[in-house]
Amino acid sequence: MVPSGIYSLRGFRLPQKPIFPSLFCCRKTLVTTSSSVSVSKKKEKVIVISGPTGAGKSRLALELAKRLNGEIISADSVQVYRGLDVGSAKPSPSDRKEVPHHLIDILHPSQDYSVGQFFDDARQATRDVLDSGRVPIVTGGTGLYLRWFIYGKPDVPKASLEIAAKVYSELADFEREDDWEAAVQYVVKAGDPKAQSLASNDWYRLRRSLEIIRSSGSPPSAFEVPYDSFRHQLDSSEAIDSHDLKSSADAPEQEPVKELDYDFICFFLSSPRLDLYRLIDMRCEHMLSETDGILSEARWLLDTGLLPNSNSATRAIGYRQAMEYLLRCREKGGMSSSRDFYYFLSEFQKASRNFAKRQLTWFRNEHIYHWLNASRPLEKVLDCIYDAYKDESGNLYLPEFLQMKKDLSNRKEASELKAYRTRNRHFVHREDCSDILDWIRRTQGCEM
Numbered sequence: 001m002v003p004s005g006i007y008s009l010r011g012f013r014l015p016q017k018p019i020f021p022s023l024f025c026c027r028k029t030l031v032t033t034s035s036s037v038s039v040s041k042k043k044e045k046v047i048v049i050s051g052p053t054g055a056g057k058s059r060l061a062l063e064l065a066k067r068l069n070g071e072i073i074s075a076d077s078v079q080v081y082r083g084l085d086v087g088s089a090k091p092s093p094s095d096r097k098e099v100p101h102h103l104i105d106i107l108h109p110s111q112d113y114s115v116g117q118f119f120d121d122a123r124q125a126t127r128d129v130l131d132s133g134r135v136p137i138v139t140g141g142t143g144l145y146l147r148w149f150i151y152g153k154p155d156v157p158k159a160s161l162e163i164a165a166k167v168y169s170e171l172a173d174f175e176r177e178d179d180w181e182a183a184v185q186y187v188v189k190a191g192d193p194k195a196q197s198l199a200s201n202d203w204y205r206l207r208r209s210l211e212i213i214r215s216s217g218s219p220p221s222a223f224e225v226p227y228d229s230f231r232h233q234l235d236s237s238e239a240i241d242s243h244d245l246k247s248s249a250d251a252p253e254q255e256p257v258k259e260l261d262y263d264f265i266c267f268f269l270s271s272p273r274l275d276l277y278r279l280i281d282m283r284c285e286h287m288l289s290e291t292d293g294i295l296s297e298a299r300w301l302l303d304t305g306l307l308p309n310s311n312s313a314t315r316a317i318g319y320r321q322a323m324e325y326l327l328r329c330r331e332k333g334g335m336s337s338s339r340d341f342y343y344f345l346s347e348f349q350k351a352s353r354n355f356a357k358r359q360l361t362w363f364r365n366e367h368i369y370h371w372l373n374a375s376r377p378l379e380k381v382l383d384c385i386y387d388a389y390k391d392e393s394g395n396l397y398l399p400e401f402l403q404m405k406k407d408l409s410n411r412k413e414a415s416e417l418k419a420y421r422t423r424n425r426h427f428v429h430r431e432d433c434s435d436i437l438d439w440i441r442r443t444q445g446c447e448m
Contacts, residue, residue, distance in 0.1 A: 043260075043261075043262055043263040044130050044262050044263065045135070045262065045263045045265060045389060046126060046130075046136050046138065046262040046263070046264050046265070047064070047068075047070070047135065047136070047137045047138070047265050047266075047267075047385065047389060048075075048137075048138045048139070048146060048149075048150065048265070048267070048369075049061050049064070049137065049138070049139040049266075049267050049269060049385075050075070050139070050140065050141055050143075050146055050266070050267070050268050050269070050363060050369065051141060051268055051269035051359075051374065052141060052270055052276060052355075052356035052357075052359040052360055053089075053141055053283075053317075053355055053356050053359065054276060054279045054280040054283050054352075054356065055269045055270050055271060055276065055374045056269060056374050056378075057139050057140075057141070057269050058089060058139060059378070060139075060269060060374075060378065060381060060382070060385075061139035062091065062095055062098075063378065063382055064137055064382055064385055064386070065099040065135070065137050066098070066099065067382065067386055068135040068137070068386065068389060069134050069135060070129075070134055070135035070136065070137045071099065071100040071101070071102065071129045071132075071134050071135070071136060071137065072091075072099060072100070072101045072102065072138075072139055073101075073102045073103055073125045073126060073129070073136055073137065073138045073139070074101060074102065074103045074104050074139065074140055075103075075118070075122065075138050075139060075140025075141075075142055075145045075146050075149065076088060076140040076141065077113065077118075077140075077142045077145065077312065077316070078313065078316045078319075079103070079104050079105075079140070080103055080104065080105070080106050080107050080113050080118075081105070081107050081108070081109045081113075081313050082105045082106075082107065082108060082109070083108075083109060083297060083300055083301075084109060084297055084313060084316070084319065085297065086287050086290060086292070086293050086294045086296075086297055087287060087294040087297055087298075087316065087317075087318040087319050087322075088316070089283075090104060090105075091104070102121075102122075102125040102129075103118070103121055103122060103125060109301055109304070109306060109311075109313035109314070110305075110306060110311065110313075111311075112204040112311055112312050113312055114204065114205075114208070115144050115145055115148050115153070116148075116153055116156075118145045118148070118149070119145075119148045119149055119152075119153045122138065122145070122149050123149070126138070126262070135389070141359055143359065143362040143363060143366070146366075147227050147366070148227075150227075150260065150264050150266070150368065151226040151227040151230055151260065152226035152227075152261070153226070154220075154223045154224060154225045154226065155223060156212055156220060156223045157212065157215045157216050158215075159211035159212070159214065159215045160215070163211055163214045163215055164207075164211055166214065167207050167210045167211045167214055168207065170186070170210065171183055171186070171203070171206065171207055171210065174186065175203055180200055180201050183203075184196055184198070184206065187206055187209055187210050187213075190210055190213050190214075191213045191217075191218070191219050192209045192210075192212075192213060192219035192220065192221070193219075194209075194219065194220070194221055195209050199315065200309065201309050201310060201315075202315075203311075204311070204312070208220075229258060230258060230260075265385075265388055265389060265396075266366075266368045266369045267369060267370050267372050267385060268363050268366075268369040268370070268371045268372065268404075269374045269381070269404075270360065270371060270372075270373070270374055270404050271373065271374045271375045271404075272373075272375065272413075273360075273413065273417055274416055274417060274420065275375060276356060277353050277356075277417075277420055278423075280349065280352045280353050280356055281349045281352075281353070281423075281424065282425060284318070284345065284348050284349045284352055285345070285424055285425060285426045285427055286426075287318065288345065288348075288427070288436065289426050289427075294318050294319070294322050295322050295325075295326065295436070295439070295440075297319070297322075298319055298322035298325075298326055299326055299443060299444070301313065301314060301319065301323055302323055302326060302327065306323075307323070308320045308323035308324045308327070317348075317351050317352055317355045318348055318351075318352065320351075321344060321347050322344070324344075325340070325341075325344040326440075326444060328340070329440050329444045330444050333445055334440055334441050334442075334443070334444035334445025335440075335441065335445070336437055336440050336441075337437075338430040338431075338433050338434075338437065341427075341433045341436060341437065342427065342433070345424075345427060346422065349422055360406075364406045364407070370396065370398060371403065371404040371405070371406055372384065372385075372398075372402055372403070372404055373401075373402055373403065373404040374404075376401065376402055380399075380401075380402060381402060384398065384399065384402055
């Protein structure tokens with residue numbers, strides 16, 4: 001029998017004091033159980049599957065959707081763009097025909113897409129899927145997208161058309177002269193010191209910051225972020241539980257419990273770090289070895305008049321590096337040496353591994369996710385998630401062999417990671433990139 005005091009992170013409902021921190025049963029770990037907080041209405045279930053780039057979350061979501069009669073809602077900041085297929089590992093047309101997908105190919109790469117827009121679109125798609133009697137499966141690795149999707153978006157004022165036009169005019173000269181640093185200092189002086197932490201040339205978010213200041217007189221950071229409220233709620237509960245010697249009379253009065261809109265069942269799929277890095281390196285090679293690979297897509301972006309690192313699409317890992325490489329080739333009249341190509345490949349792989357590392361760091365602090373080992377048999381992982389969705393007791397059991405540790409397990413693993421070196425499988429010798437160099441000569445030499 002499951003103790004009623006143990007809490008659940010499935011719906012992020014806060015507990016009364018837990019009776020036991022964990023239970024072990026039949027070599028399975030009781031990760032979450034039912035909450036002692038009464039719920040007036042049974043919540044609809046939404047599955048969330050995330051993980052670092054290259055972990056296999058898209059395949060997992062596809063197979064799970066087949067089992068559960070589900071539909072997939074993409075939480076990927078690059079898959080929203082038409083034409084960016086290879087670099088974003090977009091589901092194939094056949095996969096999308098077999099299982100409905102949402103929020104894929106909805107924008108041209110010249111358009112920006114914000115986390116607020118994603119929240120509105122993804123929540124509407126979730127509602128539509130549920131109303132059709134199917135299961136929403138949200139999958140992707142964009143951490144901020146998923147955080148807002150689960151916890152809600154800040155109640156930041158929307159700028160009027162007049163204010164938006166005024167802000168655009170204020171920053172137009174800076175953008176025209178490509179003076180990013182001066183534009184940032186302008187917004188800092190207007191009232192948002194955190195503008196200095198924005199990604200370089202993220203003009204959309206810089207304008208949005210100034211719009212909020214002009215609309216409200218306050219910077220974006222002045223507005224309550226729902227995620228912070230839930231974290232504070234959880235931290236407060238843990239602090240109370242850690243002071244067992246305190247009498248209930250001395251305990252601080254708790255604020256009313258906040259609840260999430262849905263019963264989110266969240267999983268983070270990852271592999272041991274060394275395996276993940278090898279998979280990422282191979283994936284980068286594969287994206288370049290295809291006839292219509294990421295270089296072709298980067299060429300198309302350049303031909304549409306976009307420059308690397310100029311907006312959301314061209315800042316994406318892989319596309320930025322490929323566009324910069326092709327620009328260097330164009331400057332040389334369409335010429336590239338094998339050394340130049342291998343330098344580009346190395347930078348592409350390194351940027352992809354670093355991105356995965358940032359994803360791991362981000363989700364390590366997201367307590368609502370249950371970490372699963374992607375190196376285990378797919379069927380076993382599917383069974384685990386399927387059972388979690390079908391369970392009505394609020395108990396979620398993770399077999400120990402499916403659990404993935406969030407941190408490096410030992411010094412040996414840390415040392416191996418530090419000494420990691422890429423070992424390419426396809427691009428090894430100088431002649432292995434000859435086809436790509438020929439393609440560059442044919443396609444880039446006449447562009448200048």
